[in-house]
Amino acid sequence: MPDKRSALLANLWDEKKAAAMSEPERLVYRSNLLGSDKRVTNYGGGNTSSKIMQKDPLTGEMVEVLWVKGSGGDSASIKLDGFATLYMDKLRALKGLYRGPDHExxxxxxxxxxxxxxxxxxASIDTPLHAYVPKPFVDHMHPDAIIAIAAAKDSxxxxxxxxGDAIGWLPWRRPGYELGLWLEKFCKENPKAKGVVLESHGLFTWGDTPxxxxxxxxxxxxxxxEWFDGQTSGKPAFGGAAVKALAPQERRAVAARLMPKIRGMISGAISKVGHFDDSEAVLEFVNSEKLRPLAALGTSCPDHFLRTKIRPLVIDFDPARPDVEAVAARLADDVAAYRADYQAYYDRCRHGNSPAVRDPNAVVYLIPGIGMLTFAADKATARIAGEFYVNAINVMRGASAVSDYVGLPEQEAFDIEYWLLEEAKLQRMPKPKSLAGRVALVTGGAGGIGKATAIRLLREGACVVLADIDATALEVANGELGTAFGKDFVRSIRLDVTSEEDVAAGFASTVVEFGGLDILVSNAGISSSAPIENTELSMWNRNMDILAKGYFLVSREAFRLFKRQAIGGNVVFIASKNGLAASPNAAAYCTAKAAEIHLARCLALEGAEHQIRVNTVNPDAVLRGSKIWTGEWREQRAAAYSMQPDELEEHYRKRSMLKRSVFPEDIAEAVYFLASDMSAKSTGNIVNVDAGNAQSFTR
Structure with missing residues (x-):
């Protein structure tokens, strides 16, 4: 079997394109090129700068200005407004105010x-590092291949x-003002050097042109x-494989079983969202002989560490004799032991002015034969934490192959994690949205009410799975909402709610994508209209299948999942005014909708002791955007009232007590109320959104 050779980075610089740009635009261009490959730097990691001559808006004189990536920016997507701009003469003047490392x-x-x-x-904490390098253009990146050298015992x-002498080396120093002075001193003493490796940290490079x-x-x-490829050729990574991975579908099944258990144990005041990664790099590590000793060392680069915590939690699992339920039964002890270990780490390393201990739960969970789970307050953060740990895996692979891998010393790790400047940054973070960290599944999610509901939940920070039987409409809705709210927040699954197998698979897919479920909106529906003597058995059965059996199947699966998570849950049924108020020529539809309402009441009784709330929204005459009003139902209802189809909406508006039309967004608002903590003490209730209909009053 031939050795695998690592692909080299491509030089993507387009000289013609860059020549047409201003100097600040070239800085954006350079940053975006570097950030486009995670082997160079991960999300939010590293920074770039340019020292540019510009006209002072106050004096009109030309002055030297440092453009440097601002705090919290991402190289891959940064624009001009993502850069801080500072006077270089003032930055140099700060040296006269510096009182030494204890005051940096x-x-x-x-x-x-x-x-x-x-x-x-x-401006970020790394600003002095760029300011004091006596070169006009500076890059600071966190490449896996470089950190593998930086994190080696003999780096x-x-x-x-x-x-050779082209790239120098500096010992570990936490990012800050003192390290900026170290870089300046290095550059002056080594004028021919093109860059420097920072121990346990990353790479600085510079040049006279962008x-x-x-x-x-x-x-x-x-x-x-290339050097690592030559050194590691023919050698097994991480001491070779200790176990063999399960097949892909089996890995996902195990993840689907364990993720809700873990999520329930680690979600407290803040709900957690999960991410699953069984990529080749992850499996190579979790299946290896050196998994436990290397994982225990933690990560080295501060950017890796801040995203992934002091160390991961390795879950005992034998893929040769897979006993998922035994693993699930041990999870409580595993999680408790990790928390205790984290608290001990905090107690050992804390200072008198350290911030209070933060969430003691692991972020990264490694399972032999299965892969990696990561959990965080939102999907993007969970995914990015996983990506950073993959970077850490790559670093450990390289360092352990040519030397001994060295993690960040415990006290240094603590001083970064609980750095007062980092705490101040956390305190400036905006307050989470009302449904942040919550996961919702919406059946009929590609249609009018379903899509409007998904949008309303997404606006409040929820992750949403759109489930629908219409694959074409589902693809359109998924693309639209993914663009509007971010692909991390939206998933879609083709789902037939009348199929027991489809429903089970759909919920399992939801769990693997997001770690669990908090909100089920059961909305998939059809409609039919015919006098009772003309109602075919097939029409009756179709209504009962989708509107009664379908609601039962998704609710049952949700209850099973909610109980496994053990943190409560929320079910909202989209029923109909017709479930309370009979309509002519719609016996099958009205009966099935009445069944939905009574099912919700039964589930509210069963769910209460488990903090599972079940409520119902009853719409009426929601024509706009509704798929059920685009076919025969519209014609049939118009015929029932002896009018033209185009007259229906006005008929329904005038029929209502409030003389107002009802739109999908109105139903979505009611769903949000029932799905949110605003209705935390409500279950078994019905909210009519019908602009007023005395026949459907619940009392």
């Missing part, structure tokens, strides 16, 4: 005084071996990739 954090407070042109973008010697800086970054990373 106070220097962050001076950065706003250096702001150029009233730029509101906050200084390896740096010399791989790069293209030279970019090319040096790419070439340096590629040199490391």
């Amino acid at each position: 954090d106070e220097m962050v407070g001076y950065l706003p005084h250096c702001t150029f042109n009233l730029n509101p973008r906050a 200084r010697a390896l740096t010399k071996t791989v790069f 293209e030279e800086c970019y090319r040096t970054t790419i070439d340096t990373i590629n040199a490391a990739i």
Whole structure:
């Protein structure tokens, strides 16, 4: 079997394209190119800068301005407004205020005084590192291949071996003002160097032009990739495989079984969302001989560590003798042991002014034969945490192959995690939306009421799975909502609610995508109209199948999942005014809708002791955007009232007590109320959204 060779980074710089840009635009271009490959830096990681001559808006004189990626920005997607701009003469003047390493954090407070042109973008802690490198263009990246050298026991010697004198080396130092002075000193003492490896951290490179800086970054990373390929050729990674992975579908089945259990145990005041990764890199690590000793060392790079916590939780599982229920039964002890270990770490390392201990639960869960689970307050953060741990895996693979991998020392890790500047950053984060961390499944999600409901829940921060039998409409809705709210928040599954197998598979897919479920909106429906003597048995059965059996099947699966999670749940039925008020020529439809309402009442009784709430929304005459009003139903209802189809909406408006039309967004608003904590003490209720109909009054 031939050795696998790592693909080298491509030089994507387009000289003609860059020549047409302004200097700030070239900085954006350079940043986006570097951020486009996760082997260079992951989401939010690394930063870039350019020192640019610009006209001072106050004096009109040309001054040197540092453009540097602002706090919280992402290289791959950053735009001009993502960069902080600061006067270089003021940044240099800060040296006169510096009182030494014990006081370096106070220097962050001076950065706003250096702001150029009233730029509101906050400067990051890495600003001095860029300011004091005496080169106009600087890149700071976190490439896997470089950190594998930086995190090795003998990283200084390896740096010399791989790069000679072209790239230097500096020992570990937490990012900040002092490290900026170290970089300046290195550059002055090594004028021919093109960059420097920072122990346990990453890579700094520089150049006299933007293209030279970019090319040096790419070439340096590629040199490391090629060197590692030569050193590791023919050698098994991580000591070789200890276990064999299960088949893909079996891996997903195990994840679907365990993720809700874990989610229930670690979701408290903040609901957690999960992510599952069984990629080749992850499986190679979790199946290996060195899984436990390497995982126990934690990550090295601060960017990796801040996303993935001090260390992962390794779950005992034998894929050769898979006993998922036994693993699930042990999870409570595993989670409790991790929490206790984390608390002990906090107690050992805390300072007198350290912030209070934060969430003690693991972020990363590693399962031999299965893959990796990550949990966080939202899907994007959970996914990104997984991506960062894959970076850490790549680093451990390289470092352990050529030397000994060294994680960040425990006290250093704590001082970064509980850094007062990091705490201040966390405190500035916006308040979470009302449904942040919640997961909702909406049946009939591609139609009018279903899609409007999904939009309303997404606006409040929920993750939403659109379930529908119409594959074409589902694809359109998924694309539309994914674009509007972000692909991390939206998934879709083709689902026939009358199929027991489809429903079970759909819920399992939801769990693997998001870790569990909090809200079920049962909305899939049809309609039919005919006098009783003309009602075919097939019509009767179809109504009962979709509107009664379908609601039963999805509710049953939701209850099973909610009880496994053990953190409550929320079911909202979209029934109909017709479930309470009979209509002519619609016996099958009205009867099935009445069954939905009574089923909801029964489920409210059963769910209460488990904190599972079940409520119903009764719409009436929601024509706009509704798929059931685009076919025979419209013609049939018009015939029942002896009018033209185009007259129906006005007829229903006039028939209502409030003389108002009812739209999908009105139903969605009621669903949101019942699905949110605003109705936390309500279950077994019916909310009519019909603009007023005395016949459907519930009392």
